[in-house]
Amino acid sequence: MNTTTAPGKRAATREMILDRAYAMACNDGLEGLSIGTLAQAADMSKSGVFAHFGSREDLQLAVLELGAQRFMDNVLLPALKTPRGLPRLRAIVENWCDWAQRYERGCVLLSAVGEYDGRDGALHDAVVRQQSGWRGQLEKAIGQAVDEAHLGRGTDVSQLAFEIYAFMLVLHHDAGLFGFEEARRRTLSAVDRLFASYRT
Amino acid sequence: MNTTTAPGKRAATREMILDRAYAMACNDGLEGLSIGTLAQAADMSKSGVFAHFGSREDLQLAVLELGAQRFMDNVLLPALKTPRGLPRLRAIVENWCDWAQRYERGCVLLSAVGEYDGRDGALHDAVVRQQSGWRGQLEKAIGQAVDEAHLGRGTDVSQLAFEIYAFMLVLHHDAGLFGFEEARRRTLSAVDRLFASYRT
DNA sequence: GAAAAGAACGAACGGTCGTTCTATTTTCAG
DNA sequence: CTGAAAATAGAACGACCGTTCGTTCTTTTC
Numbered sequence: 001m002n003t004t005t006a007p008g009k010r011a012a013t014r015e016m017i018l019d020r021a022y023a024m025a026c027n028d029g030l031e032g033l034s035i036g037t038l039a040q041a042a043d044m045s046k047s048g049v050f051a052h053f054g055s056r057e058d059l060q061l062a063v064l065e066l067g068a069q070r071f072m073d074n075v076l077l078p079a080l081k082t083p084r085g086l087p088r089l090r091a092i093v094e095n096w097c098d099w100a101q102r103y104e105r106g107c108v109l110l111s112a113v114g115e116y117d118g119r120d121g122a123l124h125d126a127v128v129r130q131q132s133g134w135r136g137q138l139e140k141a142i143g144q145a146v147d148e149a150h151l152g153r154g155t156d157v158s159q160l161a162f163e164i165y166a167f168m169l170v171l172h173h174d175a176g177l178f179g180f181e182e183a184r185r186r187t188l189s190a191v192d193r194l195f196a197s198y199r200t
Numbered sequence: 201m202n203t204t205t206a207p208g209k210r211a212a213t214r215e216m217i218l219d220r221a222y223a224m225a226c227n228d229g230l231e232g233l234s235i236g237t238l239a240q241a242a243d244m245s246k247s248g249v250f251a252h253f254g255s256r257e258d259l260q261l262a263v264l265e266l267g268a269q270r271f272m273d274n275v276l277l278p279a280l281k282t283p284r285g286l287p288r289l290r291a292i293v294e295n296w297c298d299w300a301q302r303y304e305r306g307c308v309l310l311s312a313v314g315e316y317d318g319r320d321g322a323l324h325d326a327v328v329r330q331q332s333g334w335r336g337q338l339e340k341a342i343g344q345a346v347d348e349a350h351l352g353r354g355t356d357v358s359q360l361a362f363e364i365y366a367f368m369l370v371l372h373h374d375a376g377l378f379g380f381e382e383a384r385r386r387t388l389s390a391v392d393r394l395f396a397s398y399r400t
Numbered sequence: 401g402a403a404a405a406g407a408a409c410g411a412a413c414g415g416t417c418g419t420t421c422t423a424t425t426t427t428c429a430g
Numbered sequence: 431c432t433g434a435a436a437a438t439a440g441a442a443c444g445a446c447c448g449t450t451c452g453t454t455c456t457t458t459t460c
Contacts, residue, residue, distance in 0.1 A: 009407070009457080027318055031231070035448065047450085048408040056448060105318035114314045117376030118227055118305040128377055162386045166370035170362060173369060176317030177331055186362045197397055209427070210437075235418065247420085248438045256418060 014052045017042050021063045022070075026103055029111040030060045030123070061126055067108040068130045075099050076137060085148035086195065089141050093164065093191050097184050100171050104180050110172055135161055152200045160198055167191055214252045217242050221263045222270075226303055229311040230260045230323070261326055267308040268330045275299050276337055285348035286395065289341050293364065293391050297384050300371050304380050310372055335361055352400045360398055367391055 020041045025033050035056060039049040053059040079091035100107070113131065116124040138161040145151045151160075167190045174183035220241045225233050235256060239249040253259040279291035300307070313331065316324040338361040345351045351360075367390045374383035 013407085029314070034446080036446070045409050046448085047410075050449070051407075106314070111314050113373060113377065114229070114306070114311050117373075131377055159386055159389060162370060162374070163367070163390050165373075166366040166390065167363070169369045169373060170366035173313060173317075173365075174362070177313065177328055186359055189359060190363050190366065193397065197393065213437085234416080236416070245439045246418085247440075250419070251437070 010052075013044075017044070017049055017052055018062055018066050021059065022066050022108065025060075025063050025067075025108045025111075026106050029106070029115055030063060030108065031115050033060060033063065035059070057122060060123055063108065064112055064123070064126055064130065067112075068134075071099065071109060071134070079141075084141070084144040086145050086150035089145050089150075089195070092138070092141060093168070093188070096168050097171065097187065100168070100175055101180050101184070104175050106176065107172060110169075135165065138164060149200060151195075151198045155198050160194070163194055164191065167194070210252075213244075217244070217249055217252055218262055218266050221259065222266050222308065225260075225263050225267075225308045225311075226306050229306065229315055230263060230308065231315050233260060233263065235259070257322060260323055263308065264312055264323070264326055264330065267312075268334075271299065271309060271334070279341075284341070284344040286345050286350035289345050289350075289395070292338070292341060293368070293388070296368050297371065297387065300368070300375055301380050301384070304375050306376065307372055310369075335365065338364060349400060351395075351398045355398050360394070363394055364391065367394070 017038065021033060021038050024038060024041060033056070035049055036046050038059075039046045042049060053062060075092060075095040079088050079095055082088045082091045109127075109130065112123070112127050116127045139157045142151070142155070142157045142160050142164075146153065146155050146157065167187050171183050171187040174186070217238065221233060221238050224238060224241060233256070235250055236246050238259075239246045242249060253262060275292060275295040279288050279295055282288045282291045309327075309330065312323070312327050316327045339357045342351070342355070342357045342360050342364075346353065346355050346357065367387050371383050371387040374386070
């Protein structure tokens with residue numbers, strides 16, 4: 001009857017496996033994912049896990065995609081409820097901070113950049129696609145802030161997206177090394193200075 | 201006679217191995233280092249390579265230290281020839297950009313942060329020590345710029361170091377994903393805006 | 401309730417990993 | 431030139447890797 005929601009056993013266990021895999025990849029990166037360890041975490045046999053993905057690479061791709069979807073669901077989507085322009089931009093940054101806190105031990109998407117930016121292959125392509133997609137979303141939100149006259153008319157949208165991204169990168173970086181709270185404080189302070197300097 | 205410089209065969213081949221290992225770690229990270237592949241690159245046997253370091257971990261530590269030393273030699277040291285204050289700060293940033301360009305495929309020190317910030321162990325400790333040491337150097341150079349009245353008296357030294365570091369992080373990030381030249385342009389532009397906003 | 405289809409298992413494969421041990425070669429002082 | 435010491439080679443180890451395959455258990459369908 002219901003074609004889209006019909007869970008079926010297969011899809012259900014696949015999601016369960018992916019959930020475990022995502023948790024593992026948060027700590028050890030996508031390269032640290034091993035099917036044996038994952039099977040153990042999922043209370044299944046190696047071959048049982050393997051059968052749900054044709055290869056380790058496809059598993060990694062699925063985990064990466066799950067990460068991207070969760071990032072969007074937690075950072076971008078909730079921010080769409082606040083009015084477009086600077087308020088929404090601030091909401092994105094704050095949600096992003098919460099994301100960084102939740103994944104203080106390591107964000108799958110971010111470690112994937114480090115793992116695959118120098119290589120080539122399907123994972124590299126997926127990372128680039130995902131990163132440039134998110135950067136685009138950020139630029140779109142910035143563009144709206146310009147349209148709403150919350151930011152100066154001459155604002156270089158890509159440049160500002162670049163700079164915001166920089167502060168979120170260093171947030172992840174410093175949170176992992178020196179502790180989250182100070183990093184969060186410095187990040188929000190830096191972003192505030194940034195927005196102020198781009199105001200009309 | 202000469203106690204400090206006596207090279208000896210041992211030290212020489214050890215350096216040769218480390219040089220190869222460093223090059224490998226630039227592409228694959230410290231976790232990607234395998235003794236077998238390294239031995240192949242060094243035209244030696246696995247056990248021959250292994251004998252120079254008591255364990256893989258000690259090898260990784262040695263490579264990390266070599267990376268830190270080379271970073272200092274290429275980024276900080278040359279900048280000490282320019283007058284302290286803003287000029288030296290700019291020199292550091294420019295040398296850092298060159299560093300990022302040379303290691304566009306991946307910087308050992310940076311990927312080490314991603315690989316070990318969530319774990320614990322000797323490598324984690326070494327990464328933290330090395331990163332906070334470098335941040336301290338950066339803060340020292342900024343403090344001098346304040347003393348020279350190149351930057352405002354009320355400058356938050358740690359905050360500015362945090363922000364500069366952010367732009368160098370995103371430089372590495374974007375250079376690997378989207379190409380170096382645009383990333384360099386945006387980074388220098390961002391740093392200029394930053395310095396201007398901290399002026400007296 | 402039997403038959404067909406799907407999902408998970410368990411064993412095994414060839415390979416690579418870090419590490420250990422012994423033998424061989426190379427280095428260097430006397 | 432000789433003999434001790436250091437450096438390297440080579441083989442082997444147990445463990446884990448991703449993957450394959452045939453079997454077994456479970457679910458669905460008629």
